[in-house]
Amino acid sequence: MKRRSLLAMPAALGLGAALTTRAQAQEKRTLAFVVNVSADFWTICRRGIDKANREHTDFNMEMIVPGQASAAEQRRIVDELLARKVAGIAISPINPANSTEMLNRVASQAVLFTSDSDAPNSNRAVYIGTDNVAAGREAGKQMKRALPNGGKAMLFVGTMDADNARERVQGIREELQGGNINIVDIRTDESDIARAQRNVEDTLARYADINLLVGLWAYNTPQIYQAVKGAGREGKVKIVGFDEDGLTLRGVAEGVIESTVVQQPFEFGYQSMVGMVKYLNNDRGFIPANKQIIIPTRIIDKSNVSEFQGQMRDLLRGR
């Protein structure tokens, strides 16, 4: 008996905590932003959500990060949110093509927005985020700028079964079509950062004549930067990247990295939350006919990097 009560204690504590938060939540309607995996990208997005919450204090806005980047984990989170009767969910679906049923269940019980990664087959009210094919085309333009006379390029990414990876590659291939830049291969690292760097090291060891390395996910570009510097091949091997990791920006400032294509996650968070508030107030005029609000990417290169670094430092400070 004593043993059981000891075991029950933490559970009771947890339950108590959950009950008190629920009591508070009932006063305000809740809007949730469910992301796909933990990353700095989403920390910036969180700042956008915070800004929206300051403007709409009658709502309770939260961001939920799954423990693992798996569709199953995301489904569990969504089920719990629906059980809590939240008013709206913005989600970056991990496996959009096969999550239609789950997403439609959300859409039937709450407002559903998709962000970062779209699920066009679902009943989502609107998608707010990047067009990753267009982002790939932008990267393709930067690759051409880095190699005006053509050459050999290698791409690096976490996994190719993620939609944004496929779409970015598709955009890059579209842009390079008919040109003289040849994509040798795409190496994946299954989100293991150390393997991301070893992939670059091995590429540099294997191809003496490689001209350009491209990092498709946020952590790939800094690993390319480090491996190229470690091999002493900066300048000879050009780098184009995605996203705004601190090291990536440092590399751009040093001139080791040509440029990086950045998204605007702050806007994802802010516009999703403000949009859901509008939607709940029956103001739906902001939704375009194709139900996609595309937030354009920006190119950060030597000309604007220091200003952008300052912005990022401010956004990420005090987290």
Place this chain on the structure above:
Amino acid sequence: MSKKELGLALLLIVIGGITAALNPLFLSGVNLLNMANLIGLFGVFSIGQGLIIITGGIDLSVGSMFALLGVIFIDLLVNYELAWPLALLVVLVMGLVMGLLHGLLVTRLKLQPFVVTLCGLLIYRGIARYYTNDGTMGFGYAGNLDTLTWLAAGRSFGVPHPFIILMVVAVAMWVLLHRSVFGRYLYAVGRNEEAARHSGINTNAVIAGAYLIGGGLAGLSTVLLVFYTSSVSPSSFGNFYELYAIAAAVLGGCSLRGGEGSILGIVLGTVLLQILQNLVNILGIPSSLNFAVMGSVILLGVIADQQLGRRKQAKALNRSQAVAVPAE
């Protein structure tokens, strides 16, 4: 060198030979030094894992320890601007404390090592993510770490420091395991804890000691890994690394039942794992097949080892019977 280590070394030479024949760049200086660096990074904590496995235990928490100690280490250096020797000390001591905690839970409360370290895996990962608010920690905006960067990730006479550190650790642990009383006790406890206790060995202290060393080596590995990647994303950093360590130890002759294994074997096991990953890139095998290649080669190697071992055993048995019969 035991038969097991000899077999593993042979497997390494065969695989290395085939890879080099297919692409001579495998043996280029750049590639070998890159690989030496990675062997150093993965070898240090594999040795710690090996010691724990020799006592009949297991440590599933090392990957999560890297994430937690990694974010704390970077936080101390970048945000608290602590002097690097102090930050280094904090991380090493925290590793030792975590290891000791595992050891005490296993020996004093008689919990199963699998359960203790599985909980460690979950808890440390969770704390690391909470601590950073799910953000990536990196050296992106920091400077003034040149000495430490050189120590942990630099090269001397062209040799990467992680590899040199592994050599130092391996020699120290070799003396500890194969030439000291403590090492004898480790094997004794792993073979039969009950018998060891009855023969007067303080088995609790020996087992806790193995976890303590494992934790300390994990702390050291954290520093090396952090300087290799320069950033730590708490949800994925070090994921599954405990399995690399377990695989290296078992490949190197450690038995998961305890009481068997050697330092040389563990190091060779680490080398094999790193070569397998390197050859996927060097031969241009699709990245998606990475794990499949690793799994297949290990499986084939283990099957070959087992079959050879069995045949030898049968031969030995025959011989002893042949000797025994005329004696009667």
